Amino acid sequence: DPKWIRMAECDGEPAGFVFAFRIPGRSALYVKTLAVVPGRKFAGLGSVLLDDVQRFAYAEGSTYAIHCLQHEANTSLRVSSRYQPEVIRRYGLFAKRLENLER
Numbered sequence: 638d639p640k641w642i643r644m645a646e647c648d649g650e651p652a653g654f655v656f657a658f659r660i661p662g663r664s665a666l667y668v669k670t671l672a673v674v675p676g677r678k679f680a681g682l683g684s685v686l687l688d689d690v691q692r693f694a695y696a697e698g699s700t701y702a703i704h705c706l707q708h709e710a711n712t713s714l715r716v717s718s719r720y721q722p723e724v725i726r727r728y729g730l731f732a733k734r735l736e737n738l739e740r
Contacts, residue, residue, distance in 0.1 A: 640693070641666070643686045645673075652679050655686040659699065666694035666702040684719065 641657040653673035657666055668690070673683045691702050704722065 641690060643690050645679075645682055645686060647679070653682045653686055655683075655690050657690050657694070657702075659694065659697075664698060664700045666691060666699040668702055668704045671704075 638658065641659065642654065644654045645652045651674070654670070655668065655672075656670040657668045659666055668687065671683050671687055673679050673686075691699075694702065703725070
């Protein structure tokens with residue numbers, strides 16, 4: 638749903654975005670992806686985008702937000718930390734080396 642997407646541009650070029658969604662019948666906003674072009678020029682833009690979509694969700698009836706699937710080393714955790722987050726789940730990623738595959 639486009640109402641849960643925020644995009645920012647600078648000089649006609651993408652500078653950042655946040656993708657979120659709501660599930661009908663639930664009061665949570667799920668923040669799926671937050672990204673900003675690296676560098677000092679756009680410092681703080683992630684916070685502005687996230688704050689805007691969360692304020693809109695609150696006005697639409699959301700009572701909390703879940704910032705989904707954030708890697709522990711990702712800089713987006715700094716933005717989320719401004720909202721006094723609580724970790725509700727942890728996930729592990731696994732890989733298996735595929736050897737001797739016929740091409």
